Amino acid sequence: MDLQLSDLDRLVFEKERQAAELACTADPRDADNLTKWGNALLNLASFQKTPEDMIKEAIMKLEQALEVDPERHATLFILGNAHIQQGFFTPNKQVSLGCFDKAAQCFEQAVKLDPGNEMYLKVLGSISQAPELHKEIQFHMANQQASQETVSPFRKKAPKKEESGLKYDVLGWVILGIGIAAWVGMAKSHPPPPPPRYM
Incomplete structure (x- = not known):
């Protein structure tokens, strides 16, 4: 079986999405499953x-989870990352700024609810760089598209590349941050049982 890592990742995320969706059919107001569903979709x-x-x-799924439990800091963090991704994929500067404001x-x-969480603090501190990064991504994507459109009439037109490598790099770091935060948040919300006491 020759599966690439990205294919394997996609299968894992799809399995997580299906499991959360199935769990939500049994209990549509389970904030934990709604968060897992939203994270898998993201x-x-x-x-x-x-x-x-x-x-x-x-x-939408993450907001539903927060309607059930508005103090789920891990869900707030994932929702913030979702707004960042939405902002990066939006070419309109004003709309992207609105997304970045929602993320902030x-x-x-999330920081108010879990003030000692270093990941939350780091991301909150770096959110101010999102508009500049958005500007760079849009600039590179426009240049790439322009270079693909300027093909010599004597050569066959090169197949169009699907997406910018820079966009995938940024998206990969965002997803890594989401995954780490979700894992830390879930681990904190489900501490291990205390050791048995011997009398």
């Missing part, structure tokens, strides 16, 4: 040619 979005719809669906609000709330 991870799967990176494998889509047009991820915007899947990111919107992830945001989510991160601020």
